[in-house]
Amino acid sequence: MKNKPIIFSIFFSAFILMALSFPLQIMLLYGHEWGEWPMIFSKLTVFNRLVIGIFLLNAYLSLTAHKWLRVTIPLSLLVVCANNFIVGSYGTDYALHLTSLTSLMYLFFVSNLYLSRGYQVLLNPQLRWWRVPLRKKISCPVSIKLSNGEYFKSKSFDISNSGLFLEKQSNQREDFSAMNNVEEILEQDMILNLAIAESFFCRAKIVRKTAGNGQYPAGIGLEFIDLNWQNKHSLQNLLQREVAGH
Numbered sequence: 001m002k003n004k005p006i007i008f009s010i011f012f013s014a015f016i017l018m019a020l021s022f023p024l025q026i027m028l029l030y031g032h033e034w035g036e037w038p039m040i041f042s043k044l045t046v047f048n049r050l051v052i053g054i055f056l057l058n059a060y061l062s063l064t065a066h067k068w069l070r071v072t073i074p075l076s077l078l079v080v081c082a083n084n085f086i087v088g089s090y091g092t093d094y095a096l097h098l099t100s101l102t103s104l105m106y107l108f109f110v111s112n113l114y115l116s117r118g119y120q121v122l123l124n125p126q127l128r129w130w131r132v133p134l135r136k137k138i139s140c141p142v143s144i145k146l147s148n149g150e151y152f153k154s155k156s157f158d159i160s161n162s163g164l165f166l167e168k169q170s171n172q173r174e175d176f177s178a179m180n181n182v183e184e185i186l187e188q189d190m191i192l193n194l195a196i197a198e199s200f201f202c203r204a205k206i207v208r209k210t211a212g213n214g215q216y217p218a219g220i221g222l223e224f225i226d227l228n229w230q231n232k233h234s235l236q237n238l239l240q241r242e243v244a245g246h
Contacts, residue, residue, distance in 0.1 A: 137157065144166075
């Protein structure tokens with residue numbers, strides 16, 4: 001999934017507009033001008049402000065495709081329904097049947113998230129490939145010692161500032177059995193030889209596995225953890241040289 005699903009952009013824009021609709025409604029109902037924000041804000045009820053707040057939160061989470069959107073969307077539905085019920089039952093500006101219809105429309109709107117591929121992104125953060133840093137195809141030896149004491153060698157397929165893709169070698173075990181847990185933190189340092197008379201040690205975790213897809217061979221994606229400034233400097237120099245060389 002190389003591009004962010006469009007549902008997140010739609011939700012971001014919609015939540016911003018819905019948040020703005022509250023002060024705009026007050027302006028229309030009571031004839032306030034743009035500069036009368038203190039008076040407009042004073043007419044917002046506690047529930048109005050709560051709805052605006054959660055709409056703005058949803059807008060931010062939609063923009064970043066954050067996993068917490070799975071929680072704030074149902075929560076916002078409860079808040080919207082409660083606000084609309086109070087406005088329709090006790091307010092003088094809107095009838096209950098109209099506010100109930102608004103609640104149903106909001107339910108229909110947010111349910112689209114769960115019917116789209118965007119929901120799979122929320123469930124599986126590793127699908128957010130549009131956030132992956134630019135990678136350069138660099139092949140260099142890699143030696144890894146796992147937390148269970150196993151040790152093996154491979155080579156990188158590509159490298160970025162945040163990690164690398166480790167290409168499965170033909171002489172390796174068929175199943176990468178020692179690395180089945182994608183959340184495994186390697187106990188020992190990963191030794192990455194950059195083929196430039198430098199090597200550095202760092203911890204890493206597995207973020208994805210693939211049997212081969214398109215231009216990518218079979219292998220695993222590793223994310224660096226807590227790189228020190230020397231490692232970051234070595235990686236930056238390597239990537240800059242690769243860019244200059246191409």
